[in-house]
Every structure is written in structure tokens, then in C-alpha cells.
Amino acid sequence: MADKILTKHFGLENLFKIDVYMKNDGYSAVKKALSGMKPDEILEEVKAANLRGRGGAGFPAGVKWGFVPKDSEKSKYLCVNADEGEPGTFKDRYILNHNPHLLIEGIIIASYCVGINTAFIYIRGEYEAVALRLEDAISAAYENGYLGDDILGTGFKLDVYVHRGAGAYICGEETALLESLEGKRGNPRLKPPFPASVGLFDCPTVINNVETISNIPSIIINGADWFCKMGLPKDGGTRIFGVSGMVKNPGIFELPVGMSLKKIIVEHAGGMKEGKTLKAVIPGGMSAPILKADEIEINMDFDALVEAKSMLGSAAIIVIDQDTSMLDVLKVITKFYSHESCGQCTPCRIGNAWINKIVKRIAEGGGKREDLDKIIQLANNMMGKTLCPLGDAAAMPILSIIQKFRDELESYIPLGN
Amino acid sequence: MSQELTDRTIKKIEELASRYARKEAALLPVLHLVQNEVGFISPQEEKQVARLLDIKPIKVKEVVTFYTMYNQKAIGKYHIQVCSNLSCSLLGAESLIDHLKEKLGIGVGETTPDKKFTLTTVECLGACEQSPCMMINFDYFGNLDKEKIDDVLSKLK
Numbered sequence: 001m002a003d004k005i006l007t008k009h010f011g012l013e014n015l016f017k018i019d020v021y022m023k024n025d026g027y028s029a030v031k032k033a034l035s036g037m038k039p040d041e042i043l044e045e046v047k048a049a050n051l052r053g054r055g056g057a058g059f060p061a062g063v064k065w066g067f068v069p070k071d072s073e074k075s076k077y078l079c080v081n082a083d084e085g086e087p088g089t090f091k092d093r094y095i096l097n098h099n100p101h102l103l104i105e106g107i108i109i110a111s112y113c114v115g116i117n118t119a120f121i122y123i124r125g126e127y128e129a130v131a132l133r134l135e136d137a138i139s140a141a142y143e144n145g146y147l148g149d150d151i152l153g154t155g156f157k158l159d160v161y162v163h164r165g166a167g168a169y170i171c172g173e174e175t176a177l178l179e180s181l182e183g184k185r186g187n188p189r190l191k192p193p194f195p196a197s198v199g200l201f202d203c204p205t206v207i208n209n210v211e212t213i214s215n216i217p218s219i220i221i222n223g224a225d226w227f228c229k230m231g232l233p234k235d236g237g238t239r240i241f242g243v244s245g246m247v248k249n250p251g252i253f254e255l256p257v258g259m260s261l262k263k264i265i266v267e268h269a270g271g272m273k274e275g276k277t278l279k280a281v282i283p284g285g286m287s288a289p290i291l292k293a294d295e296i297e298i299n300m301d302f303d304a305l306v307e308a309k310s311m312l313g314s315a316a317i318i319v320i321d322q323d324t325s326m327l328d329v330l331k332v333i334t335k336f337y338s339h340e341s342c343g344q345c346t347p348c349r350i351g352n353a354w355i356n357k358i359v360k361r362i363a364e365g366g367g368k369r370e371d372l373d374k375i376i377q378l379a380n381n382m383m384g385k386t387l388c389p390l391g392d393a394a395a396m397p398i399l400s401i402i403q404k405f406r407d408e409l410e411s412y413i414p415l416g417n
Numbered sequence: 418m419s420q421e422l423t424d425r426t427i428k429k430i431e432e433l434a435s436r437y438a439r440k441e442a443a444l445l446p447v448l449h450l451v452q453n454e455v456g457f458i459s460p461q462e463e464k465q466v467a468r469l470l471d472i473k474p475i476k477v478k479e480v481v482t483f484y485t486m487y488n489q490k491a492i493g494k495y496h497i498q499v500c501s502n503l504s505c506s507l508l509g510a511e512s513l514i515d516h517l518k519e520k521l522g523i524g525v526g527e528t529t530p531d532k533k534f535t536l537t538t539v540e541c542l543g544a545c546e547q548s549p550c551m552m553i554n555f556d557y558f559g560n561l562d563k564e565k566i567d568d569v570l571s572k573l574k
Contacts, residue, residue, distance in 0.1 A: 075438065087502045087541035125449070125486045126542055128555040161436050166445050166484035169540060183437075183444030183470075185483040201438040244504035244545035251546045286503055286541075316545070318504055332506050336540055342483075 003230065005218045005238050006211065007254040010098050016133060018140040021101040027146055029217035033109045034154045037220070042113040046216065048224035050236040055081055055172070055209030056285065056313045057389075058235075058302040061216075065114050065206055067196035074203040078111050078119035079181065082210045083165055083172035085124060086285035087336060088316035091240040092210040094252050096123070096130045099214070100137035104160065106213035108146060109220055111158050114206055118159050121210075122177050125166040135162050169340035173388045174207040176342065187344045188388035211240060231257030235301045239312075243269040245319035246276050258301040265296065265319060276321040280404075284313025286333060287393035289400035310400070326405040327363055327412050330398065334359045337394035345386040351378045352394050367413035372402055422465060426454050430469050441472045444480055448487055457488035485539070493528045493535035495573050498552045501538040504545035509562075513549055514538060516563045520570070533573075 014020045021027070033042055047062030068076060080103070084092045095103060107119050123131050138160050141147045149157045163181055165171050171180045175189035178200050199205020215237055219227050228236040235257045241264050244250045248270030255264065261283060265271065272278055278293040283300065289310040291298070298308050305312040320329060334356035343349045355375050362371055379398045382391035402409060422430075429450060433443040447470065451462050458466075463477040470477075481487045499505075499514050514536075518524060521534050528535040544550045547559020551566075558569055 084543045085541065088504055088545050089541075090543045090545050093543055124543065125445075125484070126539075126552060126555075159436075164446060164449055166449065166480075167486035167539075168484050180445065181442060182439065183441040183472075183480065184476075185479050201442075203438075242546065244548055245507050250548070282503075318507075318545070320507060324507055328506065329503065332501070332503050336502060339540060 003238070003256060004254045005230065006095055006099065006102065006214050006240060007252070010094075015098055016100055016137060018101055018137065018144055021099075022144075025221075026101055027105055027144075029220040030105050030108050030146060031152065033220050034112055034152055034156060039113045039115065042109065042220065045224050046113070046219060049215075049219045049227040050224075050234050051212065051215055051219065051227065052235055052302060053209055054211035054215075054239070054314070056086065056287075056311075058312065061208055061212050064196065064208070065110070067194065068114050068204045068206060069197060070115070072204050075118065075201075076114060076116045077200040077203055077205040078107060078114070078116045079174075079177060079200060079205060079207045080107060080119065080121040080210055080213055081172060081174065081177060081207055082121050082123040082127070083177060084127075084210075085169040085172045086287065086314045086316060088244055088282065088285050088318040089242055089314040090244075091242045091252050091315070093127060093130060094240070095210055095214050096127070096134055100134050101141065102214045102217060103134075103210055104137060104141050104146070106216035107160060108151065108158060109216045110206065110208065110213055112156055116206070117157050119161070120181055120200075121160065121162045122171070122181055123162060123164055124171075125164045128164070131162050131164055138162065168342075169336075170342045170388070170390060173390065176388065177207065178205065185342070187342050188390075190387055232301055235303065239300065239315045241268075241300065241315045241317055243317045243319065245317075246273050246321040246324075247271065247319050248273055255300075258299045258304070261291075261298050261300050261317070262296045264300065264317065269317075269319070272319070272321060276323065278319065279322045279324065280320045280326070280329075282316075282318040282320070282397065284311045285316040286318065286336065287311075287389075287396060288313045289396045290404060292404050311396075325412075326401055326408050327359070330401055330409070331356075331359050331363055333397050333401075334394075337390070341390060341394075345388075345391065347382045348386045348391040348394065351382045351391070354378055355394075355398060362409075362412055365414065366417075368417045369413065371413065372406065372409060376402060422451065422454065426450060427469065430466075434470060441470045441476070444470060444472075444477065445484070448477075448481065452487060457491050459489070491528075491532075493532050495533060495553050496535045496537070498537050498539040498542070500540070500542045500544075500548070500550050502541040504541075505549040508548045510549040513551075513561055513563065513566060516566060520567070534570075 051061045052058040168186045170176045171186040176186035180186045195205040231237045253268040281291045338352035338356040341348045379395040382395045434440040467474040467477045550559040
């Protein structure tokens with residue numbers, strides 16, 4: 001168990017209760033940080049740990065915190081992204097459900113470091129039961145003096161609120177999340193300005209994923225060197241890999257950053273279901289370009305996946321078998337993005353709907369020779385041409401599936417069409 | 418078919434609004450609260466919420482129509498939402514949706530005549546390790562097959 005950070009105590013009964021959490025060294029990182037460390041020291045430690053964002057983009061957390069202006073007279077905010085909408089991703093649900101105080105502890109330290117007095121946890125609306133558990137945990141933290149006006153007698157003040165979304169994938173995008181938190185439609189904002197300077201209510205704002213923030217307590221207790229050694233020098237710590245699809249043992253597996261994809265699927269997730277053979281893997285949530293069966297001997301870290309022209313994203317691994325048609329996969333993917341496009345940018349709004357229409361026509365037997373090239377053209381017209389990354393997130397898996405499975409897709413188009 | 422909000426709900430709305438630097442930021446949680454009490458958000462609820470948060474009713478409508486979880490009309494007592502995204506599709510979500518349609522005698526997006534069940538499909542519910550999965554009201558059910566669905570539905574009164 002020595003190699004686990006976030007799920008280390010998952011075996012304990014009632015870990016979500018504050019007394020159990022505290023009995024297992026819970027809140028010792030808050031005590032250490034608030035009583036013995038200056039905010040700048042914490043910032044340097046988090047920077048040195050090379051903790052990269054676990055939501056998808058992989059931006060170093062310490063660098064992000066460092067962008068918040070120190071001299072601003074405005075209030076500052078922390079928004080924890082618990083929207084978890086990327087298809088295939090379910091890791092944050094485990095942290096929130098089993099270890100909510102670890103997240104709260106991370107929130108307190110991050111807020112103290114950046115000089116924040118109000119934090120919001122934006123959680124997807126469907127996680128109602130999880131949100132209630134989180135609210136109970138927050139109440140317990142207040143009762144024990146870890147939240148409120150004078151935390152542990154240090155004079156530091158922090159309030160934490162849970163804010164439930166209402167069913168929109170786009171609200172996982174950080175600026176759409178801010179709009180949603182302000183009571184509006186989740187239409188992403190133009191960047192710059194970046195949230196670190198102009199975020200929630202036009203104030204400086206830090207936005208981090210649940211898993212990212214939950215790593216902070218261990219960095220404070222054990223130090224940046226320890227954290228880097230857990231993973232890779234430039235990409236520290238562990239990842240919670242979520243495996244789903246055609247494997248024997250789907251679930252979450254907390255493993256060092258850089259673990260081999262093949263090993264995760266074969267050893268941890270138990271390999272393919274009986275009688276099934278591997279066809280393809282989506283390695284980082286549905287937006288990640290697909291890998292073929294012969295491409296899975298790869299290390300699961302941000303840089304290695306970029307080199308393989310895919311991405312680590314949310315580390316959600318979806319395993320696809322030979323009996324599944326790639327046209328069906330494409331149909332599901334294109335339906336999703338056409339449904340979830342917020343509609344603000346034309347290339348994404350029209351492009352995704354159009355691509356989905358073509359894919360459905362092919363599936364109904366009415367495919368034409370030029371269809372695949374048309375989809376490629378439409379997808380290329382979304383890449384880099386929208387306010388937020390949803391256009392890219394749609395284009396990437398679509399383009400990679402056509403590139404890697406073109407012969408199969410063409411076989412669904414009747415000869416002569 | 419709308420009703421006035423109870424004093425308790427109005428008080429809760431005021432408490433929610435006080436959490437934010439701008440009152441209207443409480444709109445999403447407030448709409449959850451109202452839907453929980455009334456069942457859906459009709460133009461009348463939109464107006465009431467707008468008044469309580471000092472915003473124009475159109476601002477409420479914009480939000481109600483953007484987010485999929487707000488019902489704009491009455492739905493059944495049990496809202497069955499089946500995931501139709503990738504991990505669930507790989508493991509047979511489509512045949513389960515067909516099974517439910519046949520069993521309930523309704524299409525996707527429809528409600529049974531006795532107002533007991535509404536069937537919809539949803540995008541990823543974030544429970545892919547239990548694919549195929551569905552949500553009934555806010556309860557999750559995973560690792561589904563036809564028998565398990567029959568069993569779950571038979572227990573709903």
C-alpha cells in the first residue's frame with residue numbers, strides 16, 4: 001500500500017467520517033501547513049512536486065496558483081472541479097465518496113497558500129448522493145475547527161460550499177464552470193483574460209480538479225521529492241486510472257504516473273472478458289485519440305501519450321473489443337459531442353451535428369464514398385477554431401478513428417455509392 | 418399546474434443566495450430546490466425564481482433550457498435515465514433501452530399513461546465501472562441486464 005496516496009485508506013470502514021479520518025493522520029497536513037509554513041513555502045513545495053492537473057489538461061498546479069496576483073484587492077476564489085463529465089471517467093466519485101476529508105484538507109491548504117477565503121466545489125448534478133455526503137463532511141470540518149472564521153486559532157478564514165451542476169458536459173471546461181457558478185448557461189469565455197486574474201465574479205480564481213487538490217496534503221507531509229519519486233520527475237505522484245469497457249475487472253486503480261497501459265489492462269483490470277480480443281483503447285477519456293491494439297505498450301504519463309499522438313487526459317481507459325464495430329463507436333462519440341456542444345461557436349455547433357448526421361446515414365446503409373473525407377474536413381474545421389477545447393475534444397477521437405480504422409469504416413459504405 | 422413555493426423553500430433560497438457575491442449565482446441550486454418541491458419548472462416557477470433572485474425571467478428560461486436535468490413539464494414518479502454513452506454501449510446499453518421501451522410500452526422521452534415511469538437516455542453518468550448503468554430518480558443501478566432491470570422495476574411501487 002506504500003505506493004498509494006489517494007486510495008491508501010479506502011479499505012477503512014467509514015473513512016468518510018471525520019473521526020475515522022482524523023485517527024489515520026487526517027488533517028495533520030493542515031496543522032503542519034497553517035502553523036509552520038508560510039504561503040510562499042507551500043507554493044514552492046507544490047511547484048517542486050510537479051503536480052500536474054488531473055482533470056485533463058495536465059497544467060502544473062503550482063504554476064497555476066502562482067499566476068494569481070498577490071496584490072489584488074479583490075476577493076479570491078478556489079473552484080474545485082468535480083463535474084467529472086468526460087465519458088469513461090469516474091475516479092473523482094470515488095475520492096468524494098470514500099475520502100471527502102482528503103479533498104477538504106487539500107482545499108484548506110490551497111486556499112491558505114493563495115490567500116483565498118471562499119471555495120466552491122462544483123459537482124455534477126447527477127452526483128446528488130455524493131454531494132450530500134460532501135456537505136456532511138464540510139459540516140463536520142466546521143464543527144472541528146478546520147473551516148470557518150478562525151481555523152485552528154491561526155486567524156485564517158475559509159468557507160466552503162457545494163454547488164451542484166445540472167447536466168452539461170461543457171461545464172467541466174473551466175470558464176463554462178465559472179459561468180455556471182454565476183447562475184448562467186455554460187458558455188465558455190474567451191481567454192485571455194485567464195481565470196487566475198479574472199475568474200469568478202471577475203475576481204482572481206484558481207480552478208483545480210478534485211484529484212489534483214486531493215494530492216496536496218501528501219505533498220505537505222512528505223515533501224516534493226517524495227512526491228516526484230512516486231511518479232516521474234516532471235510528472236509527480238500517482239494517477240487513479242479508471243478502466244471500463246470489455247475487461248474482466250473494471251474499476252479504479254491508483255498507480256504511479258507512467259505505469260504501462262498494457263499492464264493496467266492485463267494485470268490490474270484482469271485482461272479482456274472471456275472470449276473477447278482487444279481491438280482498441282481510448283486512453284484518457286473519450287476526447288483522447290484512440291490507440292490500436294498494437295499500440296498499448298506505452299507509459300501512461302502526459303508526455304508519453306503526447307508522443308504517441310494521443311493524450312492522458314483524465315486517465316480514463318475505455319477498452320474496445322474486436323466484436324465492436326468502429327462505426328458504432330463513432331456513432332456514440334459523434335452523438336455525444338453534437339448533444340454537448342454549447343452552440344456558441346459555429347464550427348463546433350454545426351460541425352458536430354453535421355458529422356453525427358453523416359455517421360448515422362452510413363450506419364443506416366446510405367453511406368457515400370466521399371463521406372469519410374467530408375467528416376475529416378469538418379473535424380479539421382473545428383480543431384483550434386473554437387473558444388474552448390470542446391471542438392478539439394470532438395475532432396481528435398473522430399479523426400484518429402478514421403485514420404486508424406478507415407478500411408473497416410469504408411466496408412460499411414455500399415459499393416457503387 | 419403550478420403552485421406557490423412554501424415559506425421553507427423561500428427561506429432556503431435566501432440562504433443559498435447569501436453564499437454568493439451576486440445573488441443570481443444561486444440560480445442552479447435554487448432551480449434544483451424548486452424542482453424537488455414542484456416536480457418541474459414551468460414558466461410560473463421561472464417567474465417566481467426570477468423575482469426572488471432579482472433577475473429577468475428570460476435569464477431563468479435560458480438556464481432551464483440549457484441544462485438537461487431541469488424538467489420543463491411533469492414527468493413520471495420514477496425517472497429512468499439509461500446511459501447511452503461509450504462504455505455502457507460496449508456492454509449492451511442499446512438492447513436494455515429496447516427492453517425498457519417494450520416493457521413500459523413507451524418510447525424514449527415518454528411517460529407511461531399512469532404517470533409512473535418516464536424513460537430517457539443520458540450521456541455518461543460517471544459510473545462506467547458498473548456499465549451498463551442507469552439512474553432512477555437519483556439512485557444508481559449498475560451491471561445491468563434484462564433480469565436485473567425487471568427486478569429493480571418490480572420493487573418500485
